[in-house]
Amino acid sequence: MRTSVQDPAPNDDPLRLDRQLCFQFYxxxxxIGRLYAPVLAKLNLTYSQYLVMLVLWEADGQSVGAIGKRLHLDTGTxxxxxxRMETLGHLVRQRDKEDERRLRVSLTASGKALRGKALGVPEIMTRGQNLEELEALRRTLADVIVTLSAARAHQ
Amino acid sequence: MRTSVQDPAPNDDPLRLDRQLCFQFYxxxxxIGRLYAPVLAKLNLTYSQYLVMLVLWEADGQSVGAIGKRLHLDTGTxxxxxxRMETLGHLVRQRDKEDERRLRVSLTASGKALRGKALGVPEIMTRGQNLEELEALRRTLADVIVTLSAARAHQ
DNA sequence: TCAAATTAAATTGTACACGATATAAATAGC
DNA sequence: GCTATTTATATCGTGTACAATTTAATTTGA
Structure with missing residues (x-):
């Protein structure tokens, strides 16, 4: 048995691309982002914007920090x-009267209405897949995210 | 049993953020990118650049298209x-004499030498983790990527 | 053989991500 | 009450990602 000309990296090479879990997540x-984009474009949303909408549909009027904590994103993002989402008319940003440092992000009527159109998205994107397998993977990844968040916090 | 004030979305809401596998990958x-960044900064590499180096360390002198196929990236990226990597001195880009459309990407001496420093990275990043679990997840994700690539191709 | 089709990479324009820094409001401690 | 610290968001600069278009080289086929 010999390695091919195309890929001379031996199987036990720690730097083999195929062995990197980080690359597989990447x-x-x-x-996934590329597959969602054309579906979400019909709702006038990018993929990141869709995630923000999921957070706000769960609880409207959250602060920037609260949304960021949920999505693991900071204010720079x-x-x-x-x-952009305010310009598009999905939401409004207004300072909290109680605490002027805080910015409350609230859905507009059209932002709320968009939820109805979005209801079909999860089914469209998982059509034809084994739902039990996806659920098992979902649970595994939930643990992974907890581990990664902890590693980040201890850094 | 009642839902909290913070999260009024019922468990069976298809749009609950926690239920979205897409978000967990995101x-x-x-x-992962944030955890790798400070480690790779010591090698003067960003995370994406590190992935390119992994591809070139496996086989030097590949075309842009070949690298892109491996990393699922297009020329726009x-x-x-x-x-940038050429400016940093990690590699050189030169047109193929056989076919002037192609660009061959080749490692410089310092780019090749960097591999020695990178050898410790996988161990640093997986330290303290259960390696069997990571390997099982790696196999699952390999299948996921095949499915996603096929879905992308059929689009 | 030579115009049409294909292929490979670059370019353009938009939208993230992120660390680092800055700004301003609120709170703490004395 | 007043300054030092903390908290919340904004800004800045760099580096991706991606679709769509463009440019240039090669291959095809009548």
Missing amino acids: AASNL LTPLLK | AASNL LTPLLK
Whole structure:
């Protein structure tokens, strides 16, 4: 048995791309984003914007920090993202009268109405898949995220 | 049993953030990138650049398209990324004499030497983890990526 | 053989992500 | 009450991602 000319890296090479779990998360995440994009474009949302809408549909009027905690994003990402969504008319950003540092992000009527159109998205994206397998993977990844968040916090 | 004030979304709401596998890939991928960044900074590499190096350390002198196929990235991402890496001195980009459309990407001496420093990275990043569990997840994700790539191709 | 089709990479424009820093409001401690 | 600290968000600069378009080289086929 010999290694091919194309790929001379031996199986036990720790730097083999195929062995990197980090790369698989990277590739899967990018591929998922590309698959969602055309579906979400019909709702006038990007993929990141869709995630923000999921957070706000669960509880309206959250602060930037609360949304960021939920999505594991900081203000460097969220502030411009939320401004674009305000321009698009999905939400409004207004300072909290109780505490002027806080910014409350609230859905507009059209932002709330968009939820009805979004209801079909999860089914469209998982059509033809084994739902038990997806659920098992979902649970595994929930643990992974807890581990990664903890590692990040201890850094 | 009642739902909390914070999260009035019922458990069977298809739009609950916690139920979205897509979000878990997104969050995990972002968190992984943040954990790798400071480690790779010591090698003067970003996370994406590290992935390119993994591809080239396996087989030097590949075309932009070949690298892109491996990483599931297109030229819109790779061209500027490779130009930055050339400026940094990790690689050189030169047209193939046989076919002037192709661009061969080749490691410099310092790019090759960097591999020695990178050898410790996988161990650093998986330290304290259950390696059997990571390996099982790696296999699951390999299947996921095949499914996602096929879905992308059929689109 | 030569125009049409294909292929490979670059370019353009938009939208994230992220660390680092800045700004301003609220709170703490004395 | 007043300053030091903390908290919440914004800003800045760099580096991806991606679709769509463009450019240039190669291959095809009548």
